[in-house]
Amino acid sequence: MFPSISAFIGWRYLRGRSGDRFSRFVSYISTAGITIGVMSLVTVLSVMNGFEAQLKSRILGVLPQAVISQSNGETPLQSSPPPFISKLSDAYPPQPIVRGEAIIQSPSELTVGMMVGVEPKDNDPIDKYIMVGRINTLTPGSYRVFIGQTLARNLNVSVGDKLRLMVTSASQFTPFGIIPRQRMFTVAGIYNTGSDVDGQLILTNIQDAARLMRMKPDTISGWRLFFNDPFIVSELAKQPMPKGWSWSDWRAQRGQLFQAVGMEKSMMGLMLGLIVAVAAFNIVSALIMVVMEKQSEVAILKTQGMTNRQVLGIFMIQGASSGTIGSLVGGGLGVLLALNLNQILQSMGVSLFALGGQLPVVINPLQIFAVIVLAVVLSFLATLFPAYRASSVKPAEALRYE
Numbered sequence: 143m144f145p146s147i148s149a150f151i152g153w154r155y156l157r158g159r160s161g162d163r164f165s166r167f168v169s170y171i172s173t174a175g176i177t178i179g180v181m182s183l184v185t186v187l188s189v190m191n192g193f194e195a196q197l198k199s200r201i202l203g204v205l206p207q208a209v210i211s212q213s214n215g216e217t218p219l220q221s222s223p224p225p226f227i228s229k230l231s232d233a234y235p236p237q238p239i240v241r242g243e244a245i246i247q248s249p250s251e252l253t254v255g256m257m258v259g260v261e262p263k264d265n266d267p268i269d270k271y272i273m274v275g276r277i278n279t280l281t282p283g284s285y286r287v288f289i290g291q292t293l294a295r296n297l298n299v300s301v302g303d304k305l306r307l308m309v310t311s312a313s314q315f316t317p318f319g320i321i322p323r324q325r326m327f328t329v330a331g332i333y334n335t336g337s338d339v340d341g342q343l344i345l346t347n348i349q350d351a352a353r354l355m356r357m358k359p360d361t362i363s364g365w366r367l368f369f370n371d372p373f374i375v376s377e378l379a380k381q382p383m384p385k386g387w388s389w390s391d392w393r394a395q396r397g398q399l400f401q402a403v404g405m406e407k408s409m410m411g412l413m414l415g416l417i418v419a420v421a422a423f424n425i426v427s428a429l430i431m432v433v434m435e436k437q438s439e440v441a442i443l444k445t446q447g448m449t450n451r452q453v454l455g456i457f458m459i460q461g462a463s464s465g466t467i468g469s470l471v472g473g474g475l476g477v478l479l480a481l482n483l484n485q486i487l488q489s490m491g492v493s494l495f496a497l498g499g500q501l502p503v504v505i506n507p508l509q510i511f512a513v514i515v516l517a518v519v520l521s522f523l524a525t526l527f528p529a530y531r532a533s534s535v536k537p538a539e540a541l542r543y544e
Contacts (some may be wrong), residue, residue, distance in 0.1 A: 156466035174467030175421030177475065180517050184476025184510050185412040185483065191509070192502030198336040201392075202372040203267045204343065206239060206258065206262070208391040210383070211456055219360045230378060233368035237261060240351040240363045243310040245322065248297035253340045255293065255309060259351025260366075268333055275331020287377070290340025294332050298518025303329050307344070309355050325354050338356040352542040360493065364390075411543050416518070420522035421468075425461045430528045446480065450533040457529035458522070463522020473514045480505055 210227050211217045222228075223236040230236075240259035245252065260266065262280045269277055273291065280286055287305060294300060308324040327346065334340060352361065369375070375391040383389055479486070484500040 144428070145264070151256055163331070167400055170419065171399045172424040172427075173464045173468040175424055176465055176517055176521065177417065177472040178523050179414065179418035179421045180469050180472025180513060181476040183411065183418060183513050184473055185480045186410050186414055187509055188476075188480035188481070188503050188505050189501055190410060191269070191504035191506055193328070196502045197337065198270075198372055200337045201339050202272065204333075204335055205392050206241065206366045207369055207372045208367040208375050208378070208389065209239060209241070209364040210236075210367065210387055211385055213360075213388045214386075216358065216361050219362045223365045224384075226384060227365050227367070231367040231369070233370045234265065236365040237369055238348060238356065238362040238364075239356065239366040240348050240357065241362070242309055242311055242351075242355050244354075245310065246293070246297065246344065247297050247306040247308065251297045253296060255294070256343050257309070257344045257346060257347035257351055257354075259346050262349050268335075271333045271335045273332050273334050275343075279330045280345065280347040280350075282347050284347065285325060285327045286346065287327045288331040288345040289329060289334055290343060291332055291334040292338075292341035293344070294329070297466070298340060299329055301329050305329060307354060311355065323354055323356055332361060361530075367399075386401050418513075418517050419520055422465055422517060423524045424525040425464060425521055426528055428533070435452060454529045454533040457533075458525045461525030461528065462522045465524070466518050469517035470523070471513045472517070473510055477505060477510065 147223045151384045160208070160473070190340070209231070218239055225235050238261060238409070242257055244255060244257040246255050259313075260280075266277050272288070275288060280288070287307075289297075289299075289305075299305060304326050304446075306324055308322040309325055333345075372392060375393065379389055379391060480503050483503060487501070
């Protein structure tokens with residue numbers, strides 16, 4: 143049972159009669175267009191979400207997400223961090239860190255990178271990306287380093303080889319000129335995050351890094367913070383710091399990369415959203431054809447007492463139902479396609495990544511709900527003009543030649 147006569151007739155018009163093949167074909171094409179548009183939008187956004195999450199875990203899981211230090215550049219090392227720093231780090235307790243830019247030299251190559259001195263911990267974020275070696279081998283005085291697979295390949299070195307690290311910020315004045323502080327380090331391990339961090343980041347013991355940078359005893363660069371969501375730094379950075387303390391985070395080094403990824407996702411969403419909008423407004427042409435075909439029927443309904451509002455509801459229900467069905471089916475197919483995208487590509491023999499890599503997919507239910515709601519709203523808006531034209535039909539003129 144339908145709640146009103148408008149819903150009953152609107153649903154009958156949506157299904158069509160056997161003689162209305164062309165109008166039914168146009169209506170089905172409109173529904174199919176919305177289905178394909180929503181399905182494509184859901185799939186692409188899920189893949190873009192996957193790439194963003196992968197970058198977040200691989201890059202921001204290894205790089206220092208945020209560092210709080212004293213403004214003079216010399217932070218005294220304490221047995222425990224100040225209370226206001228401990229409150230900010232929600233994933234792991236804050237850890238002391240020494241960091242600085244360094245020149246890296248192997249027997250055959252020369253490059254630059256970022257040296258990070260840490261206290262070896264079993265729960266260090268880089269531990270799950272280590273291919274060779276153990277993080278606890280970075281003992282004080284051993285002068286060992288962990289480097290990325292890309293950097294090891296560029297420098298043509300492997301575990302056990304020697305590297306010369308030179309720090310220009312700790313240069314010394316000699317009779318021969320200014321000479322950067324330098325020391326030989328042994329490659330103790332190699333990690334692989336699958337990102338550009340592998341070609342830049344060098345890990346060593348915090349005490350060895352402090353000696354190389356000629357820092358005062360019991361002095362560090364700052365306290366390293368860990369977050370469950372690295373993007374929270376944009377909010378935390380707005381909080382006032384106690385006098386003499388300063389804040390720095392990953393955005394200074396990788397902010398442009400994530401801005402580019404976010405802009406790309408927005409542009410892809412906009413382009414596919416326009417496709418959904420075009421498909422939704424195809425309902426206009428379909429409904430106008432139906433209105434032209436049903437003028438005499440609408441006139442008869444009006445002569446039997448149907449009001450303009452009820453006639454308006456008939457065609458709004460017909461068009462909105464078509465858009466709703468297309469949006470719901472497209473959303474469901476988009477989720478299924480996103481979940482099985484790698485298997486489909488594999489069965490087609492398409493290899494997008496080397497060594498068996500797969501497309502990362504992260505499905506955001508709220509995002510999918512927003513896409514479906516947007517498509518339904520556009521479909522509803524597309525019905526307004528044809529429905530208004532149908533409600534304005536005058537029975538005397540429509541039945542003049544009947």
